[in-house]
Amino acid sequence: MADESAALTCAEGRATVETIFEKSRPGRRAGTVPVAGVPERPLDELLPPALRRDAPARLPEVAEVDIVRHYTELSTLNYGVDTGAYPLGSCTMKYNPKVNERVAALEGFRGLHPYQPDELAQGALELLWTLDRWLAEISGLSRATLQPAAGAHGELTGLLVIRAHHAAQGRSPRRVIIPDTAHGTNPASVVLAGYEPVTVHSDARGGVDLEELRGLLDADVAALMLTNPNTLGVFDENIVAIAHLVHEAGGLLYYDGANSNAVLGISRPGDMGFDVVHFNTHKTFSTPHGGGGPGAGPIVVRDVLEPFLPVPLVERRDDGSFFLDYDRPQSIGRVRTFVGNVGVLLRAYTYIRALGPDGLRRVSDMAVLNANYVMEGVKDLFTVPFERRCMHEFVASATPLKEHGVRALDVAKRLLDYGLHPPTTYFPQIVDEALMIEPTETESKESLDRLIAAFRAIVDEARTDPDLLRQAPTRMPVRRLDEAEAARRPVLRQRFAEDDAGDAAGT
Amino acid sequence: MRTDYVPHAAVDVSAMLEAVGAKTVEDLFAEVPAAVRLERPLDLPAGVSEVELLAELRALAARTTPASELVSFLGAGIYDHYVPAIVDTITSRSEFQTAYTPYQPERSQGVLQSIFEFQTAICELTGMEVANASMYDAGTALAEASFLAGAQTRRAKIVVSDGVHPEYREVLATESAAYGPRPVAVGLAPGAHTDGDALRAATGDDTAAVVVQQPNFFGALEDVGEAARLAHEAGALLVVVADPVALGLLATPGEQGADIVVGEAQSFGNPMSYGGPGLGFMAVSAKLMRRLPGRVVGETRDLDGRRGFVLTLQTREQHIRREKATSNICSNHALNALAALVHLAWLGKQGLPDLAETCLRRTAYLRERLLAVPGVTAYTEGPVFREFAVRLPLPAKELVDALVPKGFLAGVPLGWVAGFMSGSDDALGDVLLLAVTEKRTKAEIDAFVDALAEAIGDG
Numbered sequence: 001m002a003d004e005s006a007a008l009t010c011a012e013g014r015a016t017v018e019t020i021f022e023k024s025r026p027g028r029r030a031g032t033v034p035v036a037g038v039p040e041r042p043l044d045e046l047l048p049p050a051l052r053r054d055a056p057a058r059l060p061e062v063a064e065v066d067i068v069r070h071y072t073e074l075s076t077l078n079y080g081v082d083t084g085a086y087p088l089g090s091c092t093m094k095y096n097p098k099v100n101e102r103v104a105a106l107e108g109f110r111g112l113h114p115y116q117p118d119e120l121a122q123g124a125l126e127l128l129w130t131l132d133r134w135l136a137e138i139s140g141l142s143r144a145t146l147q148p149a150a151g152a153h154g155e156l157t158g159l160l161v162i163r164a165h166h167a168a169q170g171r172s173p174r175r176v177i178i179p180d181t182a183h184g185t186n187p188a189s190v191v192l193a194g195y196e197p198v199t200v201h202s203d204a205r206g207g208v209d210l211e212e213l214r215g216l217l218d219a220d221v222a223a224l225m226l227t228n229p230n231t232l233g234v235f236d237e238n239i240v241a242i243a244h245l246v247h248e249a250g251g252l253l254y255y256d257g258a259n260s261n262a263v264l265g266i267s268r269p270g271d272m273g274f275d276v277v278h279f280n281t282h283k284t285f286s287t288p289h290g291g292g293g294p295g296a297g298p299i300v301v302r303d304v305l306e307p308f309l310p311v312p313l314v315e316r317r318d319d320g321s322f323f324l325d326y327d328r329p330q331s332i333g334r335v336r337t338f339v340g341n342v343g344v345l346l347r348a349y350t351y352i353r354a355l356g357p358d359g360l361r362r363v364s365d366m367a368v369l370n371a372n373y374v375m376e377g378v379k380d381l382f383t384v385p386f387e388r389r390c391m392h393e394f395v396a397s398a399t400p401l402k403e404h405g406v407r408a409l410d411v412a413k414r415l416l417d418y419g420l421h422p423p424t425t426y427f428p429q430i431v432d433e434a435l436m437i438e439p440t441e442t443e444s445k446e447s448l449d450r451l452i453a454a455f456r457a458i459v460d461e462a463r464t465d466p467d468l469l470r471q472a473p474t475r476m477p478v479r480r481l482d483e484a485e486a487a488r489r490p491v492l493r494q495r496f497a498e499d500d501a502g503d504a505a506g507t
Numbered sequence: 508m509r510t511d512y513v514p515h516a517a518v519d520v521s522a523m524l525e526a527v528g529a530k531t532v533e534d535l536f537a538e539v540p541a542a543v544r545l546e547r548p549l550d551l552p553a554g555v556s557e558v559e560l561l562a563e564l565r566a567l568a569a570r571t572t573p574a575s576e577l578v579s580f581l582g583a584g585i586y587d588h589y590v591p592a593i594v595d596t597i598t599s600r601s602e603f604q605t606a607y608t609p610y611q612p613e614r615s616q617g618v619l620q621s622i623f624e625f626q627t628a629i630c631e632l633t634g635m636e637v638a639n640a641s642m643y644d645a646g647t648a649l650a651e652a653s654f655l656a657g658a659q660t661r662r663a664k665i666v667v668s669d670g671v672h673p674e675y676r677e678v679l680a681t682e683s684a685a686y687g688p689r690p691v692a693v694g695l696a697p698g699a700h701t702d703g704d705a706l707r708a709a710t711g712d713d714t715a716a717v718v719v720q721q722p723n724f725f726g727a728l729e730d731v732g733e734a735a736r737l738a739h740e741a742g743a744l745l746v747v748v749a750d751p752v753a754l755g756l757l758a759t760p761g762e763q764g765a766d767i768v769v770g771e772a773q774s775f776g777n778p779m780s781y782g783g784p785g786l787g788f789m790a791v792s793a794k795l796m797r798r799l800p801g802r803v804v805g806e807t808r809d810l811d812g813r814r815g816f817v818l819t820l821q822t823r824e825q826h827i828r829r830e831k832a833t834s835n836i837c838s839n840h841a842l843n844a845l846a847a848l849v850h851l852a853w854l855g856k857q858g859l860p861d862l863a864e865t866c867l868r869r870t871a872y873l874r875e876r877l878l879a880v881p882g883v884t885a886y887t888e889g890p891v892f893r894e895f896a897v898r899l900p901l902p903a904k905e906l907v908d909a910l911v912p913k914g915f916l917a918g919v920p921l922g923w924v925a926g927f928m929s930g931s932d933d934a935l936g937d938v939l940l941l942a943v944t945e946k947r948t949k950a951e952i953d954a955f956v957d958a959l960a961e962a963i964g965d966g
Contacts, residue, residue, distance in 0.1 A: 020848075020852050021627060029857055030852070032853075032861070033858055033945055035865065037948070046867055046871050051890065053754070060630060060852050061855050067849060067852045068597070071600070074617035074618075074621055075603055075617050076602065080601050082605045097510075100559065101599065103564045105563070108565075108568025110575075111778065113574035113585055114779070115585075116579075120574075120764075124567070149783070149838075149840075150839075151838065152837045153643065153835075184832075185710065188829060188832065191832070192686045243616070254882075265545060265548065288605055291638065291841040292838060292839050292841030293841050294843055295838040299912065310681070329904075331679035333678075333680055336646050336647055337675065338782025339782055343780035354555060355512075359554045360551070361549070362511070366513045366515050369532060369535060370517075373527055376528075377526075389535060389537065412611070425563075439695060441512075442513070473613050476614055478613055478615070479809040481612050481815045482809070483807065484806050486807035486819040492623075492805050493636075493638070
């Protein structure tokens with residue numbers, strides 16, 4: 001049996017990796033736990049049988065080496081920034097400095113318990129207090145909360161702060177305006193904050209349509225949520241007028257900071273007229289994306305909104321000591337447990353500290369140069385619907401390839417065969433066959449030249465052998481996967497042999 | 508000299524500027540109006556080299572005394588469990604660490620399969636049928652559970668026991684300010700169990716869900732089966748906030764009738780890290796599968812019939828549904844989930860019950876010894892798992908402060924919790940919550956009880 005399966009693996013070339021549960025063998029184990037070593041008492045006396053589970057969780061029975069080899073093998077099926085270029089638009093897949101990991105691993109940070117006395121956490125509290133001030137300076141606003149766990153969580157927090165501000169003034173506007181290019185989290189956050197989202201369309205240059213905005217603004221508008229530069233990668237030149245119009249109508253401006261990597265030290269949201277900003281530390285400030293998280297989504301607000309920020313805030317006493325302040329009567333309350341994603345925030349602190357003002361400015365300069373360089377290199381291959389100077393990213397449309405029966409998806413899949421990570425596809429939704437490309441400042445000229453060359457080769461293939469693209473990828477651990485089937489008949493967990501036996505018996 | 512992570516040499520910049528038809532980098536920003544340009548450098552400290560950077564950060568870290576380096580009995584949601592060495596080995600693999608959400612499944616099978624395995628482990632622990640790829644923390648997961656219950660039942664109220672962690676309830680209250688069912692509190696009976704009569708009285712045909720925590724915030728073991736019956740009789744769902752370590756021994760919420768299980772799984776594989784990032788989790792019954800928020804990974808086949816994994820049921824999610832979504836979660840805590848999965852695999856089928864039993868026995872031992880100290884009385888009654896509360900003959904904060912110089916973190920003083928307890932004027936200033944993990948030895952427990960008895964005597 002064992003020999004047979006080994007032979008099969010070899011013959012197939014690309015074998016699927018068994019799950020850790022499938023590798024389980026009865027009686028094997030990795031970790032051991034200290035025995036209690038206290039005076040023995042019957043288990044039933046400590047925990048009556050009625051409170052206990054009938055059978056143990058069917059966790060795998062594997063040796064330590066099995067676990068290490070299993071996840072090491074899985075890691076080789078993955079692709080990260082450390083593997084190569086990762087021009088995933090709107091996600092800012094920049095290099096994650098390794099010194100940040102060393103800092104996060106310091107026991108003085110990672111070993112802190114959220115309920116240990118403030119006096120024993122002074123170094124961490126100082127770091128958080130300082131980061132609060134740095135984010136205020138970078139955004140041109142007044143005060144931050146470090147609690148939100150991700151960008152979307154920051155959006156919700158910011159909108160709840162805006163809601164509390166209006167309520168304190170005896171107002172209860174019901175609508176929030178969002179451009180048609182907004183990230184999908186924006187409308188979802190608006191609904192969770194109890195508002196009705198209203199769409200404003202983009203004009204011919206890719207910015208907010210000012211005339212339409214004027215028509216939408218009235219006393220019932222709580223806020224406008226905007227990303228600037230927006231998801232098309234263009235800077236809205238009318239931002240001062242937009243801010244003026246919204247404020248005049250009694251609304252506030254929310255800045256989705258997902259694209260902050262374009263404007264560090266160049267233009268601050270607060271100076272543009274925004275009242276609330278969230279940053280995605282995992283985008284702008286180099287904290288690892290971790291295969292989906294953890295991130296952090298601190299928000300920074302204008303001074304009039306400070307009283308409504310979540311509790312606790314880190315404050316400094318006159319004697320220079322730091323403490324967690326819960327005495328904030330107008331606060332919206334907590335938006336998560338404890339202080340925030342401290343292990344992530346301290347990486348962001350380390351990054352800002354390492355680079356300083358010049359280094360941050362250079363990040364944005366080179367991020368914008370890189371995006372323009374790639375746009376220049378591929379604009380004859382695709383349509384660039386808003387052909388102007390782009391900021392840190394740009395959106396190309398693969399519609400010219402439709403005549404060859406090739407779609408943006410096929411281009412993306414073929415890029416995998418070239419050993420590169422594809423851009424974001426089919427977003428923003430207002431661009432047909434969108435390829436949203438954000439190289440970030442991390443990529444060198446040679447790396448960008450390789451990316452451009454890959455795009456050029458692929459478009460050439462689309463003309464001469466479109467099937468190569470439609471069949472792509474062919475050099476990955478798996479070929480295209482049937483996503484429709486996955487959704488139609490969901491298999492969301494490991495099935496065990498005895499479950500199937502039970503089902504068979506039952507039918 | 509400051510650190511620089513950008514690769515461009517001056518000659519590269521010149522060549523690239525020429526290619527894009529710009530004279531200077533400044534020209535690239537011509538579309539940013541002068542009125543919103545920052546005409547000065549950011550007012551931040553100048554950047555430093557890595558040597559200086561690390562020295563500075565080490566100095567900051569040295570100005571803390573982490574709980575992990577003391578004999579700590581702190582818990583209340585974040586626990587000082589041992590993190591096996593292999594966890595760091597795996598989570599520092601940069602193919603996991605520096606990837607993002609697996610939008611390209613053909614090149615992301617590593618993270619997709621690991622999430623599928625994580626979902627399986629959470630289902631096995633909780634006795635539920637479907638789990639997602641992770642949430643931020645237990646507090647936000649509870650808010651999501653409330654929104655889910657509201658959407659499913661179309662009812663306006665959620666009944667929440669005061670035995671649920673006060674911070675989870677506070678997050679629920681904040682995030683429910685303008686959306687989802689309105690939380691209604693139910694108090695505890697003496698001994699710190701949820702008051703069954705009050706729970707019954709509060710639950711009716713306007714109730715979307717009933718929420719209990721197991722073990723509850725004070726360590727008491729709740730009658731989850733009874734809460735399930737009560738909820739289901741009213742046509743409501745049962746939400747259980749579960750401690751996943753306790754599930755090594757305790758009856759699963761699934762077998763007791765829970766419809767939604769959420770919780771904090773930091774205990775597995777993740778450092779305490781001042782409370783974040785931890786690991787929220789969420790699992791539901793099969794009938795709620797299509798309302799589950801967040802990422803979900805499913806198994807499928809590729810064109811050659813080979814097994815593979817993909818993000819699935821995405822039509823639930825905000826990037827497709829936009830304003831029709833009932834959740835906005837996008838980034839999650841995937842790397843923390845991987846850490847938990849590796850720890851769980853390391854413990855295995857036998858190790859998890861072993862871990863739970865060691866916690867249970869050492870906790871019972873500490874409790875028995877403490878209750879023998881004159882002046883110390885029980886606050887939490889009945890069986891407990893790895894946490895319990897006691898009343899002291901002095902303010903709990905004073906006791907904690909007195910024992911720090913002796914190397915002990917005695918527990919969480921609960922004075923601040925009083926404001927979160929409904930229908931009770933109990934001050935709680937003399938109540939201390941203590942947790943015992945497998946890291947606390949008998950010798951440490953004995954030394955701690957002696958020191959505590961001495962401190963009380965001095966007081």
